[in-house]
Amino acid sequence: MPRSFLLIILTVACLAPWARAEAVANLKIVTTTGMIKDLVTNVAGDRAEVSCIMKEGVDPHMYQPTAADVRRVLAADLVFANGLHLEGRMTEVFEKSRNIGKQVVVISDEVPVDRLLDSAEYPGQHDPHIWHDVNAWATGIPVVVEALVMIDPAGEAHYKANARIYAERLAALDGYVTWVMGSVPKDQRVLITAHDAFSYFGKAYAIEVRGVQGITTESEAGINDINQLVDFIVEKRISAVFIESSVSERNVQALIEGASSRGQEVKVGGILYSDSMGAAGTWEGTYEGMIEHNVNVISSSLGGSVPEGGFRGARNLANEGT
Numbered sequence: 001m002p003r004s005f006l007l008i009i010l011t012v013a014c015l016a017p018w019a020r021a022e023a024v025a026n027l028k029i030v031t032t033t034g035m036i037k038d039l040v041t042n043v044a045g046d047r048a049e050v051s052c053i054m055k056e057g058v059d060p061h062m063y064q065p066t067a068a069d070v071r072r073v074l075a076a077d078l079v080f081a082n083g084l085h086l087e088g089r090m091t092e093v094f095e096k097s098r099n100i101g102k103q104v105v106v107i108s109d110e111v112p113v114d115r116l117l118d119s120a121e122y123p124g125q126h127d128p129h130i131w132h133d134v135n136a137w138a139t140g141i142p143v144v145v146e147a148l149v150m151i152d153p154a155g156e157a158h159y160k161a162n163a164r165i166y167a168e169r170l171a172a173l174d175g176y177v178t179w180v181m182g183s184v185p186k187d188q189r190v191l192i193t194a195h196d197a198f199s200y201f202g203k204a205y206a207i208e209v210r211g212v213q214g215i216t217t218e219s220e221a222g223i224n225d226i227n228q229l230v231d232f233i234v235e236k237r238i239s240a241v242f243i244e245s246s247v248s249e250r251n252v253q254a255l256i257e258g259a260s261s262r263g264q265e266v267k268v269g270g271i272l273y274s275d276s277m278g279a280a281g282t283w284e285g286t287y288e289g290m291i292e293h294n295v296n297v298i299s300s301s302l303g304g305s306v307p308e309g310g311f312r313g314a315r316n317l318a319n320e321g322t
Contacts (some may be wrong), residue, residue, distance in 0.1 A: 031080045038287040180296065241266055291312040
């Protein structure tokens with residue numbers, strides 16, 4: 001494993017746990033997705049109670065808010081959303097919240113425009129799946145800090161200390177993903193999934209990405225879309241495709257059957273977390289665990305290598321050296 005990656009991990013291991021302020025603000029914060037909940041929780045620490053509207057396995061593109069969701073949003077001290085039209089069906093709820101003076105903070109606001117990817121389906125809009133590029137996702141950390149300090153100035157030192165620790169951890173995670181994906185042979189660097197959620201991942205970590213559906217699951221894939229992707233699989237002799245935890249596997253199975261009928265055997269490489277993390281209380285139910293799971297599955301299925309113990313193993317190794 002590269003020395004630079006281990007140095008990043010070692011730095012993170014030496015950092016102190018969450019800073020504790022003398023007073024606890026007990027803010028009530030609501031987030032839309034699990035990825036955002038994890039980010040806000042790591043920055044807010046014990047000064048806030050952070051909850052999430054969309055649970056594991058939920059497709060945010062299709063999520064229809066309930067009356068209970070509306071009440072939670074309107075009662076919150078702060079609301080955090082991804083933006084970039086990911087939660088399109090919640091727009092009206094956000095507007096109601098703003099109309100009564102509640103702040104809705106958009107995590108994607110500070111992603112540099114030149115790092116946002118355009119949507120081929122919706123001209124003038126950007127792909128919302130920024131969390132699959134760890135560096136891009138980390139730009140949301142100062143957004144969270146600024147919003148928390150504005151509503152709770154007494155916690156400023158606490159939030160900034162937590163933010164520094166979390167930023168270091170995400171830098172280490174980005175180094176891990178870069179190293180593991182770099183082990184995948186060049187002729188196997190193609191990621192095919194149910195919908196086009198991994199374009200940021202592809203650009204950041206140098207792998208070609210294809211999805212049966214576009215960036216949103218609201219539009220159904222047609223027979224022609226599937227046939228074109230089958231042509232690509234056969235031509236490139238792709239050996240593995242991937243299903244997603246929050247999207248039906250029906251279209252991916254159609255790809256496998258179509259390729260098989262033309263003599264190209266394709267396996268399911270594994271299940272990836274695309275728009276939703278794993279179950280609460282599990283490693284995959286954290287942002288770091290979600291990303292590590294995905295990269296380990298992708299690399300292993302495409303002929304790359306995964307270090308023993310994975311990302312957590314590297315962190316444990318660093319802890320033993322401190």
